[in-house]
Amino acid sequence: MLPPASNLQAIKAPADRDDFPHGPSKTQKSCYFWRGKNDRGYFLAFVNAKGSCSIRRFEAESGTFLGREYKSGDYQDSFSEYLRSGLALYVSRQPNLERDCKSSLPDTVLSELRRQVSGK
DSSP: OOOOHHHHHHHOOOOOGGGSOOOOSSOSEEEEEEEOTTSOEEEEEEEEETTEEEEEEEETTTOBEEEEEEEESOHHHHTHHHHHHSEEEOOSSOOOHHHHOSSBOOHHHHHHHHHHHTTO
Protein backbone atom coordinates (compact mmCIF):
# COMPACT_ATOMS: atom_id res chain seq x y z
CA MET A 1 0.00 0.00 0.00
CA LEU A 2 1.35 3.46 -0.88
CA PRO A 3 1.74 6.16 1.76
CA PRO A 4 -0.55 9.20 1.57
CA ALA A 5 0.25 11.60 -1.27
CA SER A 6 1.61 14.16 1.20
CA ASN A 7 4.35 11.68 2.21
CA LEU A 8 5.32 10.62 -1.34
CA GLN A 9 7.76 13.49 -1.77
CA ALA A 10 9.71 12.30 1.28
CA ILE A 11 10.31 8.82 -0.17
CA LYS A 12 11.25 9.92 -3.70
CA ALA A 13 14.88 9.24 -4.54
CA PRO A 14 16.68 9.56 -7.85
CA ALA A 15 16.16 6.43 -9.94
CA ASP A 16 19.28 4.48 -10.69
CA ARG A 17 19.30 3.00 -14.23
CA ASP A 18 20.78 -0.22 -12.87
CA ASP A 19 17.69 -0.73 -10.68
CA PHE A 20 15.50 -1.47 -13.69
CA PRO A 21 15.92 -4.38 -16.07
CA HIS A 22 16.77 -3.52 -19.64
CA GLY A 23 14.79 -5.62 -22.07
CA PRO A 24 16.31 -6.79 -25.32
CA SER A 25 15.53 -4.65 -28.32
CA LYS A 26 14.56 -7.69 -30.40
CA THR A 27 12.83 -10.94 -29.60
CA GLN A 28 15.42 -13.59 -28.78
CA LYS A 29 13.35 -16.67 -29.75
CA SER A 30 10.42 -17.30 -32.02
CA CYS A 31 8.64 -20.03 -33.90
CA TYR A 32 7.03 -19.89 -37.34
CA PHE A 33 5.08 -22.12 -39.68
CA TRP A 34 6.45 -21.98 -43.19
CA ARG A 35 5.30 -23.71 -46.38
CA GLY A 36 8.03 -24.78 -48.81
CA LYS A 37 7.93 -24.70 -52.60
CA ASN A 38 6.97 -28.39 -52.50
CA ASP A 39 3.87 -27.33 -50.47
CA ARG A 40 5.15 -29.22 -47.40
CA GLY A 41 4.77 -27.51 -44.03
CA TYR A 42 7.62 -26.84 -41.63
CA PHE A 43 7.95 -25.47 -38.11
CA LEU A 44 10.94 -23.17 -37.83
CA ALA A 45 12.53 -22.25 -34.50
CA PHE A 46 14.71 -19.11 -34.47
CA VAL A 47 17.15 -18.07 -31.74
CA ASN A 48 19.42 -15.03 -31.28
CA ALA A 49 22.52 -15.55 -29.13
CA LYS A 50 25.66 -13.46 -28.60
CA GLY A 51 26.03 -11.95 -32.08
CA SER A 52 24.88 -15.01 -33.98
CA CYS A 53 21.60 -16.75 -34.67
CA SER A 54 20.20 -20.09 -35.70
CA ILE A 55 17.24 -21.66 -37.40
CA ARG A 56 16.07 -25.18 -36.62
CA ARG A 57 13.73 -26.87 -39.06
CA PHE A 58 11.10 -29.44 -38.13
CA GLU A 59 8.70 -31.30 -40.40
CA ALA A 60 5.21 -30.06 -39.48
CA GLU A 61 3.46 -33.39 -39.95
CA SER A 62 5.64 -35.48 -37.64
CA GLY A 63 7.74 -32.90 -35.78
CA THR A 64 10.94 -34.61 -36.95
CA PHE A 65 14.09 -32.49 -36.66
CA LEU A 66 15.49 -31.75 -40.13
CA GLY A 67 18.61 -29.77 -39.27
CA ARG A 68 19.87 -26.37 -38.23
CA GLU A 69 21.80 -23.49 -39.72
CA TYR A 70 23.84 -20.76 -38.05
CA LYS A 71 24.55 -17.24 -39.28
CA SER A 72 26.06 -14.12 -37.80
CA GLY A 73 23.78 -11.27 -36.72
CA ASP A 74 20.21 -11.72 -35.58
CA TYR A 75 17.60 -14.01 -37.07
CA GLN A 76 15.28 -11.11 -37.94
CA ASP A 77 17.81 -9.98 -40.56
CA SER A 78 19.59 -13.24 -41.40
CA PHE A 79 16.47 -15.32 -42.04
CA SER A 80 14.05 -12.57 -43.05
CA GLU A 81 12.80 -14.47 -46.13
CA TYR A 82 11.21 -17.06 -43.84
CA LEU A 83 9.72 -14.46 -41.54
CA ARG A 84 8.11 -12.52 -44.40
CA SER A 85 6.38 -15.56 -45.87
CA GLY A 86 5.77 -17.55 -42.67
CA LEU A 87 3.13 -17.47 -39.98
CA ALA A 88 4.31 -16.43 -36.51
CA LEU A 89 3.28 -18.91 -33.83
CA TYR A 90 3.09 -18.84 -30.06
CA VAL A 91 4.57 -21.47 -27.76
CA SER A 92 3.31 -21.29 -24.18
CA ARG A 93 6.41 -23.01 -22.83
CA GLN A 94 9.64 -22.74 -24.81
CA PRO A 95 11.45 -26.09 -24.96
CA ASN A 96 15.21 -26.25 -24.68
CA LEU A 97 16.03 -26.85 -28.34
CA GLU A 98 19.38 -28.53 -27.66
CA ARG A 99 18.10 -30.87 -24.97
CA ASP A 100 14.41 -31.44 -25.73
CA CYS A 101 14.31 -31.26 -29.54
CA LYS A 102 17.33 -33.28 -30.70
CA SER A 103 15.32 -35.70 -32.82
CA SER A 104 11.84 -34.14 -32.85
CA LEU A 105 9.56 -31.61 -31.21
CA PRO A 106 8.00 -32.76 -27.92
CA ASP A 107 4.40 -33.95 -28.37
CA THR A 108 2.97 -31.10 -26.29
CA VAL A 109 4.77 -28.47 -28.39
CA LEU A 110 3.87 -30.17 -31.67
CA SER A 111 0.18 -30.30 -30.68
CA GLU A 112 0.18 -26.63 -29.68
CA LEU A 113 1.80 -25.58 -32.97
CA ARG A 114 -0.52 -27.74 -35.09
CA ARG A 115 -3.62 -26.20 -33.46
CA GLN A 116 -2.44 -22.76 -34.54
CA VAL A 117 -2.00 -23.70 -38.20
CA SER A 118 -5.00 -25.99 -38.68
CA GLY A 119 -7.13 -24.64 -41.48
CA LYS A 120 -4.49 -22.18 -42.69
